Amino acid sequence: MRARDLVADYPVVTLDTPVLEAARLMAEQDLPGIIVRGDDQLTILPGTETLRLAVPRYIMDDPALSRVVDEGHADRFLGSLGNRTVREALPQERRELPVTDPDATVVELAALMARTRSPLVAIVEQGRLLGAVTLQALLDRMLET
Amino acid sequence: MRARDLVADYPVVTLDTPVLEAARLMAEQDLPGIIVRGDDQLTILPGTETLRLAVPRYIMDDPALSRVVDEGHADRFLGSLGNRTVREALPQERRELPVTDPDATVVELAALMARTRSPLVAIVEQGRLLGAVTLQALLDRMLET
Numbered sequence A, B: 001m002r003a004r005d006l007v008a009d010y011p012v013v014t015l016d017t018p019v020l021e022a023a024r025l026m027a028e029q030d031l032p033g034i035i036v037r038g039d040d041q042l043t044i045l046p047g048t049e050t051l052r053l054a055v056p057r058y059i060m061d062d063p064a065l066s067r068v069v070d071e072g073h074a075d076r077f078l079g080s081l082g083n084r085t086v087r088e089a090l091p092q093e094r095r096e097l098p099v100t101d102p103d104a105t106v107v108e109l110a111a112l113m114a115r116t117r118s119p120l121v122a123i124v125e126q127g128r129l130l131g132a133v134t135l136q137a138l139l140d141r142m143l144e145t
Helices: A019-029 A059-062 A063-068 A071-075 A077-081 A106-116 A135-143 B019-029 B057-063 B063-068 B071-075 B075-082 B106-116 B135-141
Strands: A012-014 A033-037 A043-047 A120-125 A126-133 B012-014 B034-038 B042-046 B120-125 B128-134
Touching: A012 A019, A012 A077, A019 A033, A019 A077, A019 B135, A033 A120, A033 A126, A033 B128, A043 A120, A059 A063, A063 B106, A106 A120, A106 A135, A106 B057, A106 B063, A120 B071, A126 A135, A135 B012, A135 B019, B012 B042, B019 B034, B019 B075, B019 B106, B034 B120, B034 B128, B042 B120, B106 B120, B128 B135
Parallel strands: A012 A033, B012 B034
Antiparallel strands: A033 A043, A120 A126, B034 B042, B120 B128
16 A cells, blocks of 8 residues: 555645634644645645744743733634734744655655654655645554544 | 633543554544553653554654565554554653643643644643543634634
8 A cells, every 4th residue: 555545635725825724724624734835845734833823932931821811812812823824834943844755655654654743744746746644544544444 | 711611531541552452542533642641640642653663663764765665564564563552652752741730721722732742732630630622622612613
């Protein structure tokens, strides 16, 4: 079994998509992350990163500080995302991207997910995006659930 | 809104649960990870870590090497999990755990998910596990999808 047997259509956003729209897409379709079409390569915005922009720096450093923040404000904290874009939400550090080609084996997909900690691998063939393989799809096929 | 308003029942395994059983639970219930009751604390086994034990070290280091592995073997790679346990599958490095108490605000939950890269936060009150808040539940409530 290869990635081409497991790949499925997957939503794609651009660097200029509002991060709130990306978050909405993930919430509605129950996605663990989203594929981002960059200027010259694909990347992945992990679900856990979508809300990061809405969290003030001092709370990111010490979450317990949010206890002292006015609770009404906390409930509206997504408002602070405004029109900020996926470009701003993407992790800054250079990292290995969970992107491979349709010939990847299931072991290779599992290794890529474990190493990049991404439950989502984009499958690209000669520069063309075919879709993604999710951890869920991989587990379902391997365990035949 | 606080963690106590978002927390929901969540499956828990022990350190001695076979990792294959944990993987099956995640696949069947579409979970991003699972809560593990440890000897003296709770921890989280991220979904992306479940398959790591089944991946030979040389492929983990260089996934492309899996291309040269016999494909039939690759398809049966989960078999190599045998009776290996959740204890063996847990990440070795010490890391901040995505665990907090029911008074955590939504901003605090978001910060914890972003910092630990976990789409799952366990909620504990005075040593008792109440359940978990998932990124999905948090997004759903914040975006009212």
